Amino acid sequence: MQMLDSVTKCHPEALYTGQSEDAQDPSAVPFVWISKWVDYTDKYGIGYQLCDNSIGVFFNDASHLVLLSDGESLQYIDRSNEEKYYTMQNHPPDMSKKITLLNYFNTYMTDNLVKAGEAAKPREGDEMAHVPHLRAWFRTNSAIIFHLTNGTFQANFFKDHTKIILCPLMGAVSLIDEHRNFTVFTLKLIEKHGCSTLLASRLRYAKSMVEKLYKDIISTENTPCKKVAAVVKN
Numbered sequence: 001m002q003m004l005d006s007v008t009k010c011h012p013e014a015l016y017t018g019q020s021e022d023a024q025d026p027s028a029v030p031f032v033w034i035s036k037w038v039d040y041t042d043k044y045g046i047g048y049q050l051c052d053n054s055i056g057v058f059f060n061d062a063s064h065l066v067l068l069s070d071g072e073s074l075q076y077i078d079r080s081n082e083e084k085y086y087t088m089q090n091h092p093p094d095m096s097k098k099i100t101l102l103n104y105f106n107t108y109m110t111d112n113l114v115k116a117g118e119a120a121k122p123r124e125g126d127e128m129a130h131v132p133h134l135r136a137w138f139r140t141n142s143a144i145i146f147h148l149t150n151g152t153f154q155a156n157f158f159k160d161h162t163k164i165i166l167c168p169l170m171g172a173v174s175l176i177d178e179h180r181n182f183t184v185f186t187l188k189l190i191e192k193h194g195c196s197t198l199l200a201s202r203l204r205y206a207k208s209m210v211e212k213l214y215k216d217i218i219s220t221e222n223t224p225c226k227k228v229a230a231v232v233k234n
Contacts, residue, residue: 003171003187008204015194022193023185029120030167030174030184032132034146034154036113038105039139047105048134048146051117055106057098058134065098066133067106074099077133116156116163117174120182136213145209153213155206164202166210173206175199 036049045059056066064077067088074086076095086092091099132150139145146154153166163176174184175198185195195203 004166004203004207004210007187007191008200008207010191011200012190012194012203013197013200015192016196016200017194019193020183020185020196023189023195024183025172025186025189026121026184028167028170028172028184028186030152030165030172031150031169032148032152033117033165033174034134034148034156035115035117036109037144037146037156038108038113039144040105044101046134046137047102047109049106049109049113049115050131051115051120052131054131055102055109056133057102057105058137059098059101063098064133065095065102066131067102068131075131075133114180116180117165117176117182119180120174140209142205143209145213147213153206153210155202155209157202162198162202164199164206166206173199173203175202 033051034048035051038047040047041060043060045057047055047057049055053069054066056064058064062079064075066075066077067073068075072088074088074091076084076086078084086095088099132148132152134146135149136147137145142159143155143157146152146156148154151168153168154163156163160178162178165174165176166172167174170186171188172184172186173190174182176182185199190199190203
């Protein structure tokens with residue numbers, strides 16, 4: 001947050017020379033991002049796919065179910081944030097309905113949605129021993145905001161379909177433009193060399209949304225998904 005604040009205060013668009021590659025660093029590609037999502041909170045919850053093809057559902061009862069990329073391993077997080085591990089073949093009977101819903105979300109996203117950041121090349125050896133899940137999300141008039149449990153922040157903008165992904169672990173921001181190009185910048189290099197007006201505006205927007213998250217969500221544990229969305233919706 002401190003680095004993001006520093007970058008936005010330096011007015012990076014004023015420093016920009018038109019050479020975007022000066023601030024780029026492909027090696028700082030984020031560990032994870034949300035590549036697909038579908039909002040069905042009027043009945044069940046929000047479903048999403050991570051870039052490693054894991055599938056998650058944040059249910060309206062504030063529980064979480066994640067199907068890992070192997071298509072077999074399940075990670076269940078209850079309302080008290082206790083994690084349990086099962087498989088598609090070995091799980092409690094009372095979890096069957098949620099698994100059925102997860103499969104529904106998975107099928108819908110596979111059949112109907114384009115994968116964001118598909119062309120990005122993840123670092124070798126980035127297989128995650130512990131797959132993060134969606135901690136909080138909300139909509140504004142401009143975007144849908146996601147915050148993962150590993151600290152990753154993502155904003156998907158409705159009007160031009162651009163997306164930004166802030167990875168605090170790498171000190172980097174990734175921009176997916178309207179042509180689906182995936183470009184990675186480090187915040188330190190942006191502070192030094194500047195960035196485009198588009199990215200600068202997205203960073204300022206991200207800063208305001210991160211502040212909202214810290215103020216309204218991060219300090220509140222075990223808040224049902226619908227309530228989270230209602231608290232911060234603009």
